[in-house]
Amino acid sequence: MKINNSNFKFVSLNKNKSNYANRGLGLESDINLSNEYYRINDIAYIYKKPTPIKLVNVDYKVGKIKEAYFETPSTTDYNGIYKGKYLDFEAKETNSKTSFSLSNIHSHQIKHLIDVKRHGAISFLIVRFNTLNETYLLSTDLLEQFIKNYERKSIPLSFFKEYGKIIKVKYSPRIDYLEVINNLYFGGN
Amino acid sequence: MKINNSNFKFVSLNKNKSNYANRGLGLESDINLSNEYYRINDIAYIYKKPTPIKLVNVDYKVGKIKEAYFETPSTTDYNGIYKGKYLDFEAKETNSKTSFSLSNIHSHQIKHLIDVKRHGAISFLIVRFNTLNETYLLSTDLLEQFIKNYERKSIPLSFFKEYGKIIKVKYSPRIDYLEVINNLYFGGN
Numbered sequence: 001m002k003i004n005n006s007n008f009k010f011v012s013l014n015k016n017k018s019n020y021a022n023r024g025l026g027l028e029s030d031i032n033l034s035n036e037y038y039r040i041n042d043i044a045y046i047y048k049k050p051t052p053i054k055l056v057n058v059d060y061k062v063g064k065i066k067e068a069y070f071e072t073p074s075t076t077d078y079n080g081i082y083k084g085k086y087l088d089f090e091a092k093e094t095n096s097k098t099s100f101s102l103s104n105i106h107s108h109q110i111k112h113l114i115d116v117k118r119h120g121a122i123s124f125l126i127v128r129f130n131t132l133n134e135t136y137l138l139s140t141d142l143l144e145q146f147i148k149n150y151e152r153k154s155i156p157l158s159f160f161k162e163y164g165k166i167i168k169v170k171y172s173p174r175i176d177y178l179e180v181i182n183n184l185y186f187g188g189n
Numbered sequence: 190m191k192i193n194n195s196n197f198k199f200v201s202l203n204k205n206k207s208n209y210a211n212r213g214l215g216l217e218s219d220i221n222l223s224n225e226y227y228r229i230n231d232i233a234y235i236y237k238k239p240t241p242i243k244l245v246n247v248d249y250k251v252g253k254i255k256e257a258y259f260e261t262p263s264t265t266d267y268n269g270i271y272k273g274k275y276l277d278f279e280a281k282e283t284n285s286k287t288s289f290s291l292s293n294i295h296s297h298q299i300k301h302l303i304d305v306k307r308h309g310a311i312s313f314l315i316v317r318f319n320t321l322n323e324t325y326l327l328s329t330d331l332l333e334q335f336i337k338n339y340e341r342k343s344i345p346l347s348f349f350k351e352y353g354k355i356i357k358v359k360y361s362p363r364i365d366y367l368e369v370i371n372n373l374y375f376g377g378n
Contacts, residue, residue: 045305047264050241065257075236079268084309086275116234120273
């Protein structure tokens with residue numbers, strides 16, 4: 001099976017190895033295109049981290065990996081710098097029309113978002129509801145509050161609608177999540 | 190050839206695929222152990238980015254990578270947050286006793302260090318002279334000045350001695366580069 005990097009990137013969004021189709025590619029490529037736009041215009045330097053791979057069999061003579069497996073990332077997928085601030089976030093998609101299951105995020109990733117926030121980072125979650133074609137930004141503060149105050153293992157869409165911020169889909173940048181960050185953390189300036 | 194992750198990490202320091210032995214492992218594992226110490230003690234959250242892999246053949250049924258190749262990273266190896274600041278650096282080793290060849294760093298990595306610095310990051314280079322067992326921290330400012338003012342394609346050891354900061358090797362953290370950052374950027378507090 002021949003695949004290219006964009007396939008790889010989309011794979012890297014799928015923590016569970018099932019249902020590669022219809023998940024990941026859309027949001028991730030939107031974010032990568034937006035980050036490219038931010039870099040080209042010297043607005044921010046934010047990158048997606050490569051997916052960690054566990055190497056099992058490598059031919060170093062030709063630098064060829066013959067056997068390897070996807071590993072669980074120890075942190076979030078994206079980080080970088082914007083307006084002097086450390087930015088860190090995880091991006092997920094769901095096909096549910098009603099809620100986002102927290103099982104989509106590893107607990108150590110949530111811990112990471114909280115840890116870096118405590119140290120002064122702007123950290124958040126980007127969640128896209130594929131079937132509704134709505135993308136929300138949810139700050140780590142709100143994510144923490146939800147986990148603290150609710151028994152539920154999934155965040156209802158209504159919570160995103162009430163407390164999250166919707167991210168507009170444009171031509172360029174594809175999804176201008178820094179516009180939301182600007183309003184939330186920099187008074188829209 | 191069976192190898193484990195630590196091998197992988199050490200491979201990932203070697204941008205040229207030659208001479209895997211005696212290079213990389215020392216400094217990289219020192220930095221990884223130090224970053225772990227910083228995280229455990231809630232001092233800083235700095236991680237090494239996984240090496241990007243170009244996938245060619247993957248069996249998604251079992252999540253097994255059957256053919257892949259190492260790619261050139263688009264950014265530096267390490268970034269994270271310390272005292273509310275975005276930190277970004279590249280770490281390299283040299284077996285030379287007299288100088289560090291700039292051919293060890295990709296030009297786009299130097300550009301990245303300069304770009305993030307311009308946006309408020311603390312960015313720098315960590316260079317270890319293996320044969321001397323001396324490790325230096327060189328800020329991006331100094332790296333830029335050297336490139337601007339000298340024709341030379343390699344930075345002499347004397348430049349590191351005069352302008353760089355030596356990083357002490359301790360028991361824990363192995364190399365306390367944040368102590369140097371503290372003195373350089375936070376007045377030692």
